[in-house]
Amino acid sequence: MHRWSKQEFDESIGYTDDELSDYRSAREHLLRSLELNPFNPTVHWLLANAYGEIDDDTSMLMDFYNSSLELDPDDDDVLVARMGMHMKAGRLNEAEQDLIHLERLGSYHAEPMAKHLQAAKDNGEPDDARESPS
Numbered sequence: 001m002h003r004w005s006k007q008e009f010d011e012s013i014g015y016t017d018d019e020l021s022d023y024r025s026a027r028e029h030l031l032r033s034l035e036l037n038p039f040n041p042t043v044h045w046l047l048a049n050a051y052g053e054i055d056d057d058t059s060m061l062m063d064f065y066n067s068s069l070e071l072d073p074d075d076d077d078v079l080v081a082r083m084g085m086h087m088k089a090g091r092l093n094e095a096e097q098d099l100i101h102l103e104r105l106g107s108y109h110a111e112p113m114a115k116h117l118q119a120a121k122d123n124g125e126p127d128d129a130r131e132s133p134s
Contacts, residue, residue, distance in 0.1 A: 048061045065081060
């Protein structure tokens with residue numbers, strides 16, 4: 001299996017200036033949507049991804065993952081995303097709590113995430129970890 005270098009990975013997810021402008025505009029619409037209805041967990045999740053991808057702002061990303069899960073604690077996709085960020089930041093105890101929740105839900109994500117967590121415990125952070133998540 002081919003592992004991308006950090007440079008290959010960064011180049012593969014790069015955005016043009018026009019795409020970034022569109023993404024920022026979409027984020028502004030999501031923020032307005034949140035003002036109108038702060039109880040939609042999907043909006044929180046989309047904002048998390050937007051802050052992470054546009055600005056590499058892992059603090060805002062985690063804030064919005066957390067608020068999404070406060071509204072829908074059983075969303076296994078968001079649990080997986082947050083668990084991955086915990087592992088990348090070396091917060092393995094928090095990652096394990098998300099894994100326990102995934103297992104309680106019977107999520108099909110639980111088994112592969114358990115393997116990632118074990119690898120992180122055995123070897124440090126996973127191969128695809130970001131350099132400096134918050």
